[in-house]
Amino acid sequence: MVRNLVAAALIFAALVLQVGLVNRVSPRIGPDLVLLVVLTLAALRGSAVPGAVIGFCGGLAYDLLPPADHALGQWALVMCVLGFLAGRAGGQLPLLVVALCAVIAPGLAAGIGALLGDPGVTWSVVRSAWPKVAVCNLVLAPVVLWAVRAVQPRRRARGSEFVSSYRRGTA
Amino acid sequence: MRDTRRARLVIGVLLAAALILITVDHRAANGTLLAPVRDVASSVFGRVEGATATVTGPITGFFKTISNAPGAERAITALRKENAQLKSDLDAQRLNRDRVMKLDRMLGLAGLGRYRIVPAQVVARRASPGFEDAVEIDIGTGDGVRTDMTVLSGDGLVGRVVHAGPSTSTVVLLTDPALAAGARMEGGNELGVVSGLGEAGGNDNLIKFRMLDSSSPVQVGRRIVSFGSQGSAPYVPGVPIGVIERVDTTPGELTRTAYARPFADFSSIDVVGVVTEAPKRDPRDSVLPPVPKPPASRQAKPAERVPASRAPLAPPADTSQAGPRETDRTAEQPAVAGPAADAQQTEPPRSGHEPREETRPSPTPRAAPGQQGQEAGDRRSQDRGA
Incomplete structure (x- = not known):
């Protein structure tokens, strides 16, 4: 419960920071804080379904965030898929998984935008913007991972891990 | 030297000299007569006094600082605080000035249109x-x-x-x-x-x-x-x-x-x-x-x-078409700026077959x-x- 609340608070903070600070400072190319936080939360959760749920909720919040002019659900779809993948694979090497997903995400989002007929998504735009956004995300990924780890309550997670391994050992 | 005649003489001479000096200095207007003497003395002593002041200044300052230390500490913190406050005020003012300028320009544009x-x-x-x-x-x-x-x-x-x-x-x-x-x-x-x-x-x-x-x-x-x-x-x-x-x-x-x-x-x-x-x-x-x-x-x-x-001038055919309409439009508006007026003269030539009537504002213009x-x-x- 506390874990979920903390996750929600983190996503909320990321949303506000993204539109209030990151995009205002560098309106053209900038890191996607929301994406990184959501992926990190999913990867640290370490299982597929919670990851997908976190991704969906985070993405939906990102779609609803006020200055928005795209189809509702676009980011929810992208982040749901990526959250699922990150949760599935993020148990061992969360940083690697988050970095990989953060690189894939802009391309995936652009692809969905193209499928929906967004007039701005052209091949040249994707080619020029994807690498820049990916590099920004890569640079910020370790920082976000460290911050999320520092904020998340750890006792609960450790305890459950311990219990399960203990049970596995006895069974 | 005891109280001899010689001693009395010396004292008498010295007292007389002092009295003479007093008299001379007092009588002479503005001390013109003894001015060179005073100048020499003031230059010599003044220099020495200055030198001593530079030597003793830090020492007196040090003692003053020690005696003032508790109050000074407070004063420094207060000044620092005030400085920070003033700095932030200045920044805010600069931001505000920027904003006011933007607002002003925008209102100007809105007024024009x-x-x-x-x-x-x-x-x-x-x-x-x-x-x-x-x-x-x-x-x-x-x-x-x-x-x-x-x-x-x-x-x-x-x-x-x-x-x-x-x-x-x-x-x-x-x-x-x-x-x-x-x-x-x-x-x-x-x-x-x-x-x-x-x-x-x-x-x-x-x-x-x-x-x-x-x-x-x-x-x-x-x-x-x-x-x-x-x-x-x-x-x-x-x-x-x-x-x-x-x-x-x-x-x-x-x-x-x-x-x-x-x-x-x-x-x-x-x-x-x-x-x-x-x-x-x-x-x-x-x-x-x-x-x-x-x-x-x-x-x-x-x-x-x-x-x-400022490219090519409009050909006569074009001005005959566009001229009257444009001019009475500009005449209607007092706020028309210079460029608008001369821009219509610099309208580039057109090909004759162009469907002007369609793009031109008619009674139902837009x-x-x-x-x-x-x-x-x-x-x-x-x-x-x-």
Whole structure:
């Protein structure tokens, strides 16, 4: 419960920071804080379904965030898929998984935008913007991972891990 | 030496000398007689006194500091605090001055075009490269903002309101690829559609200007203003949009594409205004800034632009067509600026077979192109619906 609340608070903070600070400072190319936080939360959760749920909720919040002019659900779809993948694979090497997903995400989002007929998504735009956004995300990924780890309550997670391994050992 | 005669003599002489000195100094006006002596003494002693002061100064200062130490500590902290406060005040003032300047310019523009505007402050921005470029402003339906209202800044067109909430509204910027606005070339009636390029616009946030008539002449350096939609929603007429920077000529294409640099600065967008009431009369080109100024401040190559805007004089056939109408339009408006008046003289030559009557404002001026602009503006929603 506390874990979920903390996750929600983190996503909320990321949303506000993204539109209030990151995009205002560098309106053209900038890191996607929301994406990184959501992926990190999913990867640290370490299982597929919670990851997908976190991704969906985070993405939906990102779609609803006020200055928005795209189809509702676009980011929810992208982040749901990526959250699922990150949760599935993020148990061992969360940083690697988050970095990989953060690189894939802009391309995936652009692809969905193209499928929906967004007039701005052209091949040249994707080619020029994807690498820049990916590099920004890569640079910020370790920082976000460290911050999320520092904020998340750890006792609960450790305890459950311990219990399960203990049970596995006895069974 | 005891109390001898000699001693008495010496004392007597000395006392006499003193008395003489007193008398002389007292009698002589302003001490003219003894002035050299005084000068020598003052120079010698003064120097020595100065030297001692430099030696003893630190020592006395040290003792003074020690005696004042507790109070001084307090004074220093108080001064530091005051300094920080003053610094932040100064920063805030600088910001405010900046804001006031922007607001002032915007009000000037609104006054020129007779737009009624509500000023607003940008509170959040969202820019996904290629997708969208939108800002959130701090006024909403409570302040009279409705969906599909024009948003402008002190420099020119910014975008339009796509969603008006109770206290905030979402504005899609001109650089958003999904946005399209009807536009008109300054001093003429060549119409086109302006749309954002998003990430493809490069660092200058270039926008695309598609001319509906591919045979009409386009020169680099000509300015474009908004044409106005039907019923002035979503775009009011006459708002400056940008300066044409590059023209693509593709033979055989139905439309001609030019790229324009917007007047509004989209990299730092701060104070904007929402046009809540359109002007009763189309301001035409009167809102455009004076010709030489914006190129000089915004671009490094004004030499290329000035000749371009003063290009060939209109042939007689053209003036006979355009002349009367243009002149009585300008006569109606006292606020028409200089460039608008001479711009119509520099209107470039046209080919004779051009269908002028269709693009020219007739009794129902903006029916066809206005609808066109509106259709273009709704491109995204149509796409989504499909």
